[in-house]
Amino acid sequence: MDRPVVLITGANTGLGLETVNALFRSSRAYTILLGTRNKDNADAAVRQLRAGFPNSVTVVAPVQVDLEKDLSIAKAFDFVAERYGRVDVLINNAGGQFDPQVDSADLTMREMWNKSWDVNTTGTHILTHTFVPLLLKSFDPRLLFITSGTSSLTESENLTLRMNKSPTKGRPKTSPSITAYRASKTGMNMLMREWARILHQDRVKTWCVSPGFLATGLGGNGERNKQMGLIDLAIGANLVRDVVEGARDGDVGKVVRRDGVQPW
Incomplete structure (x- = not known):
């Protein structure tokens, strides 16, 4: 139990699983709780990790949530x-x-x-609210929220980015839209700020982490994302690991990304 206990949700695929891999590759030892909705998926991911790192002092266990x-x-x-x-x-x-x-009528x-x-x-x-009592039992509690580069209000004015360009005049509006996703992640940024405020006197270090435009299956477009040359998952996962291991302690309460701090 001397190993830091790390609970990561959505950890059986994508950035979550790659973050677990990054922690396994670290020189530090962890107890990783791999959280996922489906127990079978969690068990499969745990077996894969144990097979991939047979001699690691880091241990991993599934948590269904x-x-x-x-x-x-x-x-x-x-x-x-x-x-x-x-x-x-x-x-x-x-x-x-x-x-x-919505477009697929699902x-x-x-x-x-x-x-x-x-x-x-x-x-x-x-x-987060549920698990705060367990965080407060840590000597060095850390709270991370994985956000998105699309959540920045400031950078939404950057019209060189495809996602910020206006569709052509008239109806229907056929350009791809991730409006709900962007809004919910902007909401998460404020959620992080609230938790940073609430837990400040408890010395809980809190961040949002913006890992970049990663080649994940987010939105059901994994293959297209890879073809577009988006960032390798390992790069985003290494950023998350850096935050866990103290490299961004000077940026507590902010949205951190590889090249600095993401503007609000």
Whole structure:
């Protein structure tokens, strides 16, 4: 139990899983709690990690948690509290981009907006609120929220970025839109600021981490993202690990990215 206990949500795929790999590659030893909605997916990821790092002093264990279900969050807390007694690092990584599911008719617009905020902001807040008592038992508590470069209000005025360009006049508006995703991540940035304020006297170090435009399956476009030459997952994961290991302690309470601090 001398190893820092790291709980990371949404950790069986994408940036979450790559962050776990980055922690395994570290010279430091961790107890990593790999959080995911589906137990089978968590178990498979744990087996993969143990096979990939057979001699590592870092250990990993699955934790089932669904951010959209309060009971699931409560059960995950009870499990971690009983088994480990504390959490040294909480990485709120779980999230989703659901905007395309309106065009595919899998969700109505209201369902998509509600789900975007429920997963990316509301569920993240409830999980953080639930686990704060375990964070406060740490000697060096760290709280991370994985945000997005698309969340910056300041940089939304940068018209050289494709996502900020206006579609052509008239209806219908056919240009790709991630409006709900962007709004929910901007909300997460404020959520981080609130937790930084609330936990300031407890000396909990709190950040948002903006890992860059990564080649993930976010929004169901994994193959397209790779073809567009987006950033390798390992680069974003290494940034998250740097924050965990103290490299960005001078930027507490801010949105950090590889090249500095992301403007609000």
